[in-house]
Amino acid sequence: MSMIEFHDVQKYYGDFHALHDINLTIDAGETVVLIGPSGSGKSTLIRTINGLERIQEGKLIVNGQDLADKKTDMNRIRKNVGMVFQHFNLYANKTILENIMLAPRLVLKRPEEENKKIAMDMLDRVGLADQAPKMPSQLSGGQQQRIAIARSLAMRPKALLFDEPTSALDPEMIDDVLNVMKDIARDSSMTMLVVTHEMGFAREVANRVIFMADGRILEDDTKEKFFDGQPSNERARQFLSKIITH
Amino acid sequence: MIAIFHNYGSLLLQGFGQTLLCSVIALIFSLIIGSMFAIFETTPIKFLRVIARIYIEVFRNIPLLVITMFFFVVIPMFIAKINGFTAGTIGLTIYTSAFIAETVRSGINSVDPGQMEGARANGLSWWQAMRHIVLPQAFRYVIPPLGNQFINLVKNSSVLAFVAGFDLMYQGNVIASDSLNTMSTYICIGILYLIITLPLSYWMRYLEKKLA
Numbered sequence: 203m204s205m206i207e208f209h210d211v212q213k214y215y216g217d218f219h220a221l222h223d224i225n226l227t228i229d230a231g232e233t234v235v236l237i238g239p240s241g242s243g244k245s246t247l248i249r250t251i252n253g254l255e256r257i258q259e260g261k262l263i264v265n266g267q268d269l270a271d272k273k274t275d276m277n278r279i280r281k282n283v284g285m286v287f288q289h290f291n292l293y294a295n296k297t298i299l300e301n302i303m304l305a306p307r308l309v310l311k312r313p314e315e316e317n318k319k320i321a322m323d324m325l326d327r328v329g330l331a332d333q334a335p336k337m338p339s340q341l342s343g344g345q346q347q348r349i350a351i352a353r354s355l356a357m358r359p360k361a362l363l364f365d366e367p368t369s370a371l372d373p374e375m376i377d378d379v380l381n382v383m384k385d386i387a388r389d390s391s392m393t394m395l396v397v398t399h400e401m402g403f404a405r406e407v408a409n410r411v412i413f414m415a416d417g418r419i420l421e422d423d424t425k426e427k428f429f430d431g432q433p434s435n436e437r438a439r440q441f442l443s444k445i446i447t448h
Numbered sequence: 449m450i451a452i453f454h455n456y457g458s459l460l461l462q463g464f465g466q467t468l469l470c471s472v473i474a475l476i477f478s479l480i481i482g483s484m485f486a487i488f489e490t491t492p493i494k495f496l497r498v499i500a501r502i503y504i505e506v507f508r509n510i511p512l513l514v515i516t517m518f519f520f521v522v523i524p525m526f527i528a529k530i531n532g533f534t535a536g537t538i539g540l541t542i543y544t545s546a547f548i549a550e551t552v553r554s555g556i557n558s559v560d561p562g563q564m565e566g567a568r569a570n571g572l573s574w575w576q577a578m579r580h581i582v583l584p585q586a587f588r589y590v591i592p593p594l595g596n597q598f599i600n601l602v603k604n605s606s607v608l609a610f611v612a613g614f615d616l617m618y619q620g621n622v623i624a625s626d627s628l629n630t631m632s633t634y635i636c637i638g639i640l641y642l643i644i645t646l647p648l649s650y651w652m653r654y655l656e657k658k659l660a
Contacts, residue, residue, distance in 0.1 A: 252569055280571045291566025295584045304580060309571040350566075357571060 204263075205230040205361050205393040206251055211260035213246060213417075220246045221257070222417040230360065233387040233394040235404040238414035239441060244397045247414065248363050251395065252276075252283045265360060281309060284354030288366040290346040292338035292353070298325070299334040302353045310357065324352035328382050344375025348382050355386070361393035362386065368400055376400070383407075399445050405429055413438040449632045456623045463619030464640050466533065470615060471602045471644065474540040478601065481541065482548025487578065489553045500549065507546035512607050515539040520611040532611035540608075544601045551593045555586035588659050595652030599645050616640055 206228040213221035221243050228234050236244045249255040251264055253276040262269040265282050293301050302321040306312040312320070325331040328348035330341075338346055347367055354362055364383065368376045380403050386392055387407035398404070404411055404425065411428040413421035413435065421428070421438040433439050453460065488500035507515065516539030523530055530538075559582050567577035587594075609617035620637035624630045 254565060254569060277571060277573055280569060285569040287562065287566060287569075289562055291560075291562040291569075293567070293581050294560075294563065295581065295588075305567075305570040305572055308576050308580070353570060 203230045204228065205232075205265060206395070207261070207263040209261040209263075211250070211257050211262055213243075213250060213255065213257050220417050221250070224260070224419060226412070226419060226422070228393060228395060230393050231390050232409045233392075233407050234396070234410045234412060235408040236395060236397045236412045236414065237399060237404075237441070237445070242414040243417040244414045245365055246417075248285075248365050248395055248397050251361075251363055252280050252285055254285075277309070281357060282360045283363060284357055284359040284361070285363045285365065286347070286350050286354055286367050288370050290338075290343070290350045290370075292346055292350055294338055296338075297334070298330070298336050298338065298341070298349055301338065301349060302356045305353070306356055321352075321356055324356045325349075327355070327385070328352045329378075342375060343371045344378050347371065347375075347379045351379075351382055351386070360391075361395070364394065364396040364398065366397050368398065401429075401445060413441065415441075449636060452623065452627060452629065452632050452636050455627070456619075459619045459623060460616075460636065460640065462614065463616035463637075464643075466608070466614050466618075467602070467605050467616040467641075468644060470533065470537045470540065470605045470608060470613065473537050474544060474601055474605065475598055477541045478544035478548050478597075481545035483552050483583075485545065485549035486552035486556060487583075489549065490556050490578075492574065504546045504549050507542050508550065510543075512539060512543045512604055513610060515543050516607050516611055532608060532613040533615075536605070536608035536611050536613040536615075540601065540605055544597060544604070547597050547600075548594065551590050551597060552586060554593075555588075555590035556582060558589050559585045591652060591656050591659060595649065595656075598648055598652070602645050602648065603641065 204227045206226070208224040208226040211221055211224040212219070224247065236248065238244045246255055250257050250262060250269070253269055257270055260270065264279055267274050267279060269279065293304065296304060299318075299321055302324060303317050306317050306320065307314070322331060322334065325334055328351055330345055330348055330352070333341060333345065333349070338349070341349065367383070368379050371379065380400060383396070383403065384407050387394055396403070408425045411421075411423055411425055412419055413433060415437050420435045421433045423433060428442075433442060485500040485503055488496040489504070491497060516536050519530070519538050520532060520535035523535070563581050563585065564577050567581045568574070572580070605615060606617035608615035609621060612618065616637055620633055624633040627633060
């Protein structure tokens, strides 16, 4: 069953054609890694899926609802599709526990006791249960990002979007975050779309690797073909050789 | 000076009370109205943004005395008779709310946009994100400028003197012309204003330190 479907999607910022003829289907439970040079449109693409960016043409169906349709309730989509940002975006005025409990309480009307139990379970899952009473600013970047993941998971979403989740982190923090993400990826029910240059992560848990440049999808391969064979696209090959040697 | 306090104590007290009452009412309502228009200015809804822009630009750029006189003179002509105190308090509320709207708006804009984005992506509606995440952070930023607005408000309440609002300034004028001791009178009046504004100023400083 498909979770996310792009059909001839176009996106413009004024005259700038940010997304070009995007056609893409992601099945439920798949883990897809999206790579490409900066400015290639990968962040824009991922942000259209939960409606943070609107598309101008084509159809974008997420969890059975068309986002191009003005009547579609974005908040209903966002209940089912979580997002993790490069800069974490934890609520600066709330404790860690409140960060996780707020949306389930307000949006899902989850009873308080159950809400707290789920929040603590999620904190446990990312290995930070002891940080519950702290404020976000007291945590390291890697810890904040794991909290952000726990916050998304607490909504019990069907899909999770990761927008360069490790690129603002110190190198020694990256593994902690990636390990949490790998753990989620191995859970076969979660659909994951990850914008990242962490090729180790892609090799280990991705089903597919997509390469984008200039707002177009140039390569959409299984992990095996992408890493062990050769991408058929010349730019994808060049890009891959650069990030792998680094 | 002691003589002024001694001879005109009840008038001064009455004026002090009126000034304090007017200031408290205007402070509460200008904060509510000002915050409302600040929120209007930052909504995705264009109509509300336009309304807020017009309100703020009109009332911020007309002298307080003109707004007050308008309510004192024009409203009784068409709607209902209101006294000087009411007209002055309404004028002061509206005038101050325009400045507070600008102050709060700048606070909202200084909150990292990632906060709103994170909340929306987390499933919160625009208003939920505003109420629980953005506004609490915005108010922390704007406590110092908001304190200035409150102090200005107390001082600007002297506009009541022009519309027979029986406030501190009005009573000062009465006492000055009765006692003919103008210097002592206005020193007394000044001291009484300080009694309201200085604690306000220190309280704001305390809040600023506590929340920073």
